[in-house]
Amino acid sequence: MPTIYKCPNCGNVMVFDGPTQKLKCESCGTEMTIEEYRLRQGINPEETEKEEKTESSAVPTADGSMKVYHCKTCGAELLADENTSATMCAYCGNPTLIEDRLEGDFRPDVVIPFKLNRDAAVKSYKQWVSKGLLTPPVLKTHGTIEKIQGLYVPFWLYNYQAHCNMTANADRRRVERHGDYEEEITDHFRAVRQLDVEFDRIPADGSEKMDNASMDKMEPYDYSEIKKYEPEYMSGYYSEKFSSSMENEAHRAKERATRYAEDITKGTIEGYTSVVVTSQNVNLSDRGQEYALMPVWVLNCMYGADHKQFTFMMNGQTGKIVADRPVEKSRAVVLGIATFAATLLVTMIGGLLL
Amino acid sequence: MMKKFVKTLLVLAALLLVLMPVASVKAQDTTKKYVIDDADLLTDDEEAQLNEYLKKKSDECKVDIVAVTSKSGYRASDFRKYLADILTDKYGYTGSAASPEAICYGIDISSRVDTLVTGGSTQKTLGQSKEDAIREAAEDIISGAEKSNHAAYYKAIKKYADKSADYLNRGLIHRLTRNMGIKLLISLVVTIIVVGAALYHTKAHMSVSDMTYAKDNSIHLTESRDDYINTTRVRRKKQSGGGGSSSGSGSFSGSNGGSFGSSSGNF
Secondary structure: OEEOOEOOOOOOEEEEEOOOOEEEEOOOOOEEOHHHHHHHHOOOHHHHHHHHHOOOOOEEOOOOOEEEEEOOOOOOEEEEEOOEEEEEOOOOOOEEEEHHHOOHHHOOOEEOOOOOOHHHHHHHHHHHHHOOOOOOHHHHOHHHHOOOEEEEEEEEEEEEEEEEEEEEEEEEEEEEEEOOEEEEEEEEEEEEEEEEEEEEEEEEEOOOOOOHHHHHHOOOOOHHHOEEOOHHHHOOOEEEOOOOOHHHHHHHHHHHHHHHHHHHHHHOOOOOOEEEEEEEEEEEEEEEEEEEEEEEEEEEEEEOOOOEEEEEEEEOOOOOEEEOOOOOHHHHHHHHHHHHHHHHHHHHHHHHHO | OHHHHHHHHHHHHHHHHHHHHHHHHHHHHHHOOOEEEOOOOOOHHHHHHHHHHHHHHHHHHOOEEEEEEEOOOOOHHHHHHHHHHHHHHHOOOOOOOOOOOEEEEEEEOOOOEEEEEEEOOHHHHHHHHHHHHHHHHHHHHHOOOOOOOHHHHHHHHHHHHHHHHHHHOOOHHHHHHOOHHHHHHHHHHHHHHHHHHHHOOOOOOOOOOOOOOEOOOOOEEEEEEEEEEEEEEEEEEOOOOOOOOOOOEEEEEOOOOOEEEEEEEEO
């Protein structure tokens, strides 16, 4: 069932504002915390949860790939794929939550709310795209920039206790000089280490749509700002429920935990010129998982005659940008010719001074 | 009719008077010898070819480019003075007799000394480093060459003329296109760097360390042991550097008081 958050003063829709971390009415300017809003509206979260769990107004489309909901503001049809949990009405533009995809098994444990708003994302994108000399101009147009949207991406956060055994050959080298000769003296050691370390909230995204490598590059998130999930944080943004299970993604977190444990253990073998690990073994104990939603500003578009895909992503909390800057070949050729001609001219004129 | 004839004669006479100095200069130019091969290091054909070549280069640069060979066994200082006197007496594209616009490369086959002498503004135009560069370029070719090796001496004098002309030719086109190969190479390298830099973009990478997700104070080293195995020793001799050689150079005054630049060496 779709849900919207109406302003207690004017009745228009309220959205979650990143910079103030409050619900904000873009119509009358009213701002209030989630707690204040609930108090004003007399909402009891537990009761609401029970009611909405039993109610769903979705109707599948003919091919079954999408579901049809109705916007609570204007009544227009909302088309959402099987994973969408928060979206915008294409007619009135109001944010709408599909609560049944954010409840029960799909209810996130925690969320990092958006901290950077759309203006900040657009500013960052403009700065980033303007630095590309060879970037296709279409990516700098207003129409493209308007496509930037805030999306809560589903993540699994894994906790592990790691125990690492390591053996390494460690050498300590020094050089002594005697007259015309020098002598290289190497002391050889065998280093043995056993180490325990606990890892907290190693993230792995639970979305099949998002590229895993890009999502890994979004890190780190600042966990000091992580919050218990409340649906109000979703208002004004797109959101997805997980499409890849916690079990499916666990191997990514395990690989990282293993590598980190090895690196930390190797780091304790200090004071040597060289260290060569001869054997290592890491045992991981599962210490629980959490389902989280992380904020990402995303811009997807096609460019060029061959419709190449371009994706720009920015961490909605820290502002870290993950994107490959596209290159227009004709611009590269022009730049090359211009640089060659200019350099040749400078060297020729410079030759006159010699 | 007679008047017309007289007028024509007068005009012709006037023309003759005007053109006479030019003809005289022209006559002087054609008699100027740019290669004086007293040591017979060149064949007659080679000498004639070089004479034409040096004259052509001299005209391009507006500086007399002269080559002299000798078998008198001059020491470097005496050879410099000898060449300076020759320049003062017979050469100079422009400028006064005391400081002729000329450059002369001398080879004494008996003492195996080679010397470069520059007069007038030529010595300022070139400077010591270029004088040395011109002489050394020619000297490299004749180094160790026998007197009978005409080809080497021909090649060395030609090289001297080319290098001198390269430095002395003040023509705009020549100066713009001088060392064109190097200029093209520099342009290519700069282009590769600029386009490469534009193509390269700092791709985002994972910026988390092995400690990012490690819980505070959760690291416990339960065993830490470093067992000594043995010591190995490798003994080797230290490396030492090499040396080099130098040649004489500097400016001096000619017998008539004019100032000349020079560069001398042995081949």
